Amino acid sequence: MLEHIAFIGLGNMGGPMAANLAKAGFKVSAFDLSPAAQERARAAGCSIAKTPAEAAIGADAVISMLPNGDICESLYISNGLLAALRPGTLVIDSSTVSPATSRRLATAAGKHQLRFIDAPVSGGVAAAAAGKLAFMCGGDADTVEAARPLLAAMGANIFRAGDHGSGSVAKICNNMLLAVHMIGTAEALALGVQNGMDPKVLSEIMLKSSGCNWSLEKYNPFPGVMEGVPASRGYQGGFMVNLMLKDLGLALEAAHSTGASTPMGSLANSLYALFRQQEADGGNLDFSGIQKLFYKPSAG
Amino acid sequence: MLEHIAFIGLGNMGGPMAANLAKAGFKVSAFDLSPAAQERARAAGCSIAKTPAEAAIGADAVISMLPNGDICESLYISNGLLAALRPGTLVIDSSTVSPATSRRLATAAGKHQLRFIDAPVSGGVAAAAAGKLAFMCGGDADTVEAARPLLAAMGANIFRAGDHGSGSVAKICNNMLLAVHMIGTAEALALGVQNGMDPKVLSEIMLKSSGCNWSLEKYNPFPGVMEGVPASRGYQGGFMVNLMLKDLGLALEAAHSTGASTPMGSLANSLYALFRQQEADGGNLDFSGIQKLFYKPSAG
Amino acid sequence: MLEHIAFIGLGNMGGPMAANLAKAGFKVSAFDLSPAAQERARAAGCSIAKTPAEAAIGADAVISMLPNGDICESLYISNGLLAALRPGTLVIDSSTVSPATSRRLATAAGKHQLRFIDAPVSGGVAAAAAGKLAFMCGGDADTVEAARPLLAAMGANIFRAGDHGSGSVAKICNNMLLAVHMIGTAEALALGVQNGMDPKVLSEIMLKSSGCNWSLEKYNPFPGVMEGVPASRGYQGGFMVNLMLKDLGLALEAAHSTGASTPMGSLANSLYALFRQQEADGGNLDFSGIQKLFYKPSAG
């Protein structure tokens, strides 16, 4: 029975995820260093712990949503959190980390008779708030099933990607592909416009043709084509370039360590890094802002 | 009234297009140099002309489906076909050519009081046979409307992309984007597999996530994931690498002439050219065969 | 005997080349549309012709230095200049054009019993003024020898690259490689600086190591490292980005038409095009200005 849940990391994603767990009736003991994040979690019905250990010891499940793999490994391994948990505890790491980190966490968890899955998410802040995240889970099928009630309280799609680490693999493959078709879409729209086309008309045609992709359909990067997307509000909000670069870094690290060649993914990474250098505050813009590398309205 | 139609160029695409016109009740006078193509057209109900001029002079509309822009310009301009047509004749060029070629044809047609549209297609040989092509039309709205009964006999979607040349622009932008997400998809699948994932599971996850795109959904390049696509039959059939390279050449030419920067499109072009050199008979394989650059089953 | 020389095209390169011929004692009849260019040529000892034909008819040799291949083909072929020359006249085209253009000119010249070589140059405006250009000649060995006295008056190195067109091939291969190592050098210097190194020290080390290349040795793109180069004067003067893009366009056209794959050259082209869009007046900056894509002093 999963009743007492520890939630560690209450940022833009973790905060609403913990809130949705509390809303679904779980007893959530939450930890974050930020007083503001603590306050929001308290208001959402979580109790606030002073340390990760206070939150986690004795819990039925521990969920973490942390900024990177070093912090995860430090929390769980170097600082001994895994060693302090009751055997059988379910540990779900939803942080976006390298497959290697996920596998090291899984191995360490196994030594302490814990049940572990890596379960990174896709969908962004809006999906986190709405409880509509997708979870990409790595671990044995039984453990993924055991985690399902918790994941279902936070998300709409729960995929088992494979063994430990596969959740992280699926996440970084997906986001690398996303970066590639976002830039490809931005290039194609700029090419069309520079050759005299209306970006709306071109978008409509490609949506019904073989150029169709998620960036074009849900997240058109050209200003003025689609309402309600970052391109229509100066690329504010959304999925920041800094986060895309973090994910691309994980993808390229996984490629390097397994000998895979990813020329398009690598170029996408270089173009995002270049964009961040060229554009004031570029790292904090939405990743569809890459459109500005290829087309500047004033230069039209 | 469009009754007598000249159709010039009866290859893999033009042949079934002419046949569908005949089937729809138009009187089609067709021309091609190949006796086999002539024979097929005759069997489909077309009459066969000995020269393009014999087919076209006196026709209500002329449709061409030729291998490249040089041949189009030679036929219509240098060899004087436009000059020989009756003023008011509708001229539809469905060949995939550069926007510059389309505009030169339009200008030349205008001088002879002809009505011209560029109307390249997407959908491939299967769609041509089934009368399900998409037409991307460049020209004034009245002329596109005038052409609609003919296009509707051959296709399912008729888009007006904009003024003369815009049909060609839309076609090459779309196909450049297609090349980019096909290679991105192939890279992502290979990266996943080299990190231990099942390509089917990874495909299913990305289909429901932000990595989704036409290549993944309709044309999965990884062998064994999807039935009925070239990847499941050794990359035979489909849309040849040679044709993709032709279209990418047109896209890069349009980028060069308008100062557009297309790093992902250019890299896609280089990778297809490299694939053609590395792989025996690579130019005649389907364009999803690019998967082999990134993953060799035997090397798995 | 080469005595009367027609020189067509008196721009930044052609002007000083014609002047050097006059200085060496040749009787130079020069043509250009620009009155200012005419005036400079007159001052340098050339006589000024009102038309290319007036300059060229009866000359022992015709030299052209024109902006692009279309203008060359128009002058020599469509406008009939080749047809108007005396059989045996030596025709030297020093314009940077595609190998295909060079071969068409050679073929047309041959039909009129003229002796033709393509002889594009390297070295830039300074070398043109100093008579220190390098000529890359395509044509039969006898004709290259026949041209040597003229070329020697304008240049310091005369290479026979091979048959007709080979001069143009050598030129575009060289400049593509130049673009690649210039950008590679800019990237390496920026990477070093962003990791704490002094660009001068890093340049000195790489000059004596395997990273050494012409851009690093003669034309360091990082501001403040080398005196007397464009990087030390805000990238003014030198070899303009617009011209590099023209040459890269010719290289990629030659690659496309022969099926060659040039991923690094294509990426260099995309990055220069991107630079031209990002940077105010970027097309008129020296090509070493690409450094600014990778490192902005203010951002340091």
Added chain:
Amino acid sequence: MLEHIAFIGLGNMGGPMAANLAKAGFKVSAFDLSPAAQERARAAGCSIAKTPAEAAIGADAVISMLPNGDICESLYISNGLLAALRPGTLVIDSSTVSPATSRRLATAAGKHQLRFIDAPVSGGVAAAAAGKLAFMCGGDADTVEAARPLLAAMGANIFRAGDHGSGSVAKICNNMLLAVHMIGTAEALALGVQNGMDPKVLSEIMLKSSGCNWSLEKYNPFPGVMEGVPASRGYQGGFMVNLMLKDLGLALEAAHSTGASTPMGSLANSLYALFRQQEADGGNLDFSGIQKLFYKPSAG
């Protein structure tokens, strides 16, 4: 006074380096796990230690030449070698590692009052044997000076790159640039040959023009152009693709961690990874073998 030297890591590079130290009169206590490497070192006049600690404790200087940064950090930090050394001992790490690793080693050495420099080398196995390596040193100037007698026994050029980590920065910047101009050279030569040129003639012209670079001058990748280089012996020997990929991985890691954009370097990395997958035993071929991606003699 530097008299007793510990040398740890006696591979293809470390073996001859230790031998040159012994030859120069230093008392070298050497360690390696491989019995064959031990035997060669003994024959060259070194004494063989059973553990790194046995070699290093009490030595005046410790030099390491190890396969990667993890092994270095494990040896010096986790396994406590630094803690066991006498204060004031000179520690020279010549392994190619990330700047971050070099800085962590320097910091750890500082805590134990040791003098540390990172001093990776360039020049390869032949230069190691001949005592002609170049050392790129990171550390304070006094320590670099103190190390000079040792380095001079193994190398011909000793550069101080800057503070701790700068030796590693210089090494990876240089090798990234080397990869870029090697591939650029291979592309340019293939483009020329596919357009009808003799690769020898094209090489000669570019050597005297702005395309000149170390790969073209010392290490021509096209078979049959230059004697005594890997291209003339089936790309056997030399600097292996696997090692170039290791160095490119370090460069891209340094770029990622400092936000630098290296599109050409990243593409070079992708192309080498692709080459290793396409070519049987490609990882063990010399890095100039990348020529085979662009030109296959049999396909000529």
